Amino acid sequence: MQAEIITIGDEILIGQIVDSNSAFISKELNKIGVSVYQITSIQDDREHILKSLKEAGERSSVVIITGGLGPTKDDVTKHTLCEFFEDELVRDNAVLSHIEELFKKYITTPISDLNREQAMVPSKSTVLHNEFGTAPGIWMKKDKTTFISLPGVPYEMKGLMIKSVLPKIIKEYHRPHIVHKTIMTYGLGESAIAEKLEDWENNLPSFIKFAYLPNIGRVRLRLSAKGEDKEALIAGIEKQVKKLYPLIGDIIYGEEEEDGNVEKQIGTLLTNKKMTLATAESFTGGSIAEHITAVPGASNYFKGSMVCYATAVKVNVLGVPQELIDKYSVVSEEVAIAMANNVKSKLGTDFAIATTGNAGPTKGDSDAEVGTVYIAVSTPNGTFAQKFVMGRHRERVVKKSVNKAFELLYKEILNF
């Protein structure tokens, strides 16, 4: 059982937007045992759409199409779908009422004929209710393939996937189970890990696939098993994971079932231990706080952050002594430690993270080379800071530092 995704829209092909819809759809399909064979991004162009629909339909049993359903002229998807199905557009009264209701409730501009036209659907299609928007989802069969067309607006697409598409696929298709497990590691590169795992990898059973996913400052190792017996797949993966620990246990910092990340794990630990966290951020500019608060429930343990971008704010608001900065420079171990101590005491938390450094492009308020950063972690037992050299790429310096800060904190929290 395999699926394909076709995303329609010039904006992807000119690089104006990143196609995050496909990642969401792929992840959700995988969870219910449907593999995605190919993702194809194409233009809002009749011939290109027809050709892609035909080819995908020949290869896969389910084809999910996103984008091209808006009310305006540049969207040709619906008419082209109709042509492909040799069908005609008819008015769906339930969709029309829904559109009218949405306008009455939420939209200040008056409803127009363009909006009403979104209630036109192919006559042979099953309409999927789009709770959050005016363009409905469309479910159609042609030969042995199901084609599902969804709007490209991410939260509308997500709502339709969760509420309509996935339940309908589960009901109508027999699917194998797919089980993934990802092991998160830090401190060693891809090839160094591969050498340690060579024998283990060569002896993996054939139903388990293994992949290295290097990321900024860490490598994730993914095991995937596919088959009919879910329990056997889980047991098979667990058996292999157990064998991993004696080989690389020192660099493993967690396992994730799906989209777990270290900030979520930190959140779970802090919630369970009823302990709290604050951050004081210089060059990371609020990124650490943003990552922490992206986890639902963060208010249970996160008190706040003092983003001290300017040196004067570090002194006047966070209370870092000016003498310390004069003596050691603003990018220093001593300042990082003072920042962590002060934010912990001001906000009254158990843990604190602080960052000071130079992400570039220019040197800023200190003499530190671009890429030089200090990360401090404060715990109930004390405070320490470490120096890192993160390269010269601004965005990357920030990302690596955010990851590193969570890694350092995570290891500390485990001790409490």
Added chain:
Amino acid sequence: MQAEIITIGDEILIGQIVDSNSAFISKELNKIGVSVYQITSIQDDREHILKSLKEAGERSSVVIITGGLGPTKDDVTKHTLCEFFEDELVRDNAVLSHIEELFKKYITTPISDLNREQAMVPSKSTVLHNEFGTAPGIWMKKDKTTFISLPGVPYEMKGLMIKSVLPKIIKEYHRPHIVHKTIMTYGLGESAIAEKLEDWENNLPSFIKFAYLPNIGRVRLRLSAKGEDKEALIAGIEKQVKKLYPLIGDIIYGEEEEDGNVEKQIGTLLTNKKMTLATAESFTGGSIAEHITAVPGASNYFKGSMVCYATAVKVNVLGVPQELIDKYSVVSEEVAIAMANNVKSKLGTDFAIATTGNAGPTKGDSDAEVGTVYIAVSTPNGTFAQKFVMGRHRERVVKKSVNKAFELLYKEILNF
């Protein structure tokens, strides 16, 4: 002259990573007049790779392949490329020296045979130097098509694109010009704008394409022109843009040549006016600061942010009077205004943004319904706050509020 992108890697097809590489490559190709016809994401699978290479090569004159060049077992791209080109792998000594040097300088683990194997390249290929990593880029011709294989690690891919691939395409191919202009609007939906622009749109010259790009709380309008005479394209677009203003000038807040955004525009304005900014964030959790500091040069105007996630921090650290919170609730116009005033005065800035609200999933420290937010903007002339109801989707409530805050601030800064 058209190109295609093939991204290789199971991690995209199981949704573990979002394919941001393709957006970058598309944008860069567009800038030099190369249209991207299709983006195809496929598995690390020999047959699938061969089939996709063949099909793309028949359609397009340049095919850029990313991913699948790592040192480990799951990467089959290089061998498959070799097979496709009917070529063999040979050692490239320059690449080998580079790998050895990278290990000596930056990597603490010893170099291995797997690393050294990355110096093996197809004998007929032109090797592209990868300054930032061990896997080189590969440039090969087959029939009339150029195939370019790049590593999937984003910053390595970007370095290769900028330093090698784009200059080589510019040198070897005659290309038309492509000119884009995007008009950013807020306050009206896609279809309401479309109605106002119907006549204008119908009268566009054939060399200009027009598209609506709706996003959270705003709609971008994109004009694209393609042809031989760059000056004529620019003039043609400008002529149409000028006609737009009498029709929808009241909702336009900016024009972007390429990847401009409102926080970048705010940065430019503040830098020119030598004025400064601070933020006080509750439920946005540092997101506003993170967006501001993502703009290089933000230290010229951004002083810092007080992220007051917990109510106690709003009182004890930011100095919002407890009585105000008791009287009006923590999610209120009054508290938003106090937050903006206090952070502006504590950090000594000209402007400030403050947010307080409830992003969900639960009600938190206030009785406010999930989705209720107040955004305050403080200027040298005074402070105001507005209430918004942003829906029930946590991530979306934050994103909409961040966008809205920038929109409100932007309009104010224009007055100074």
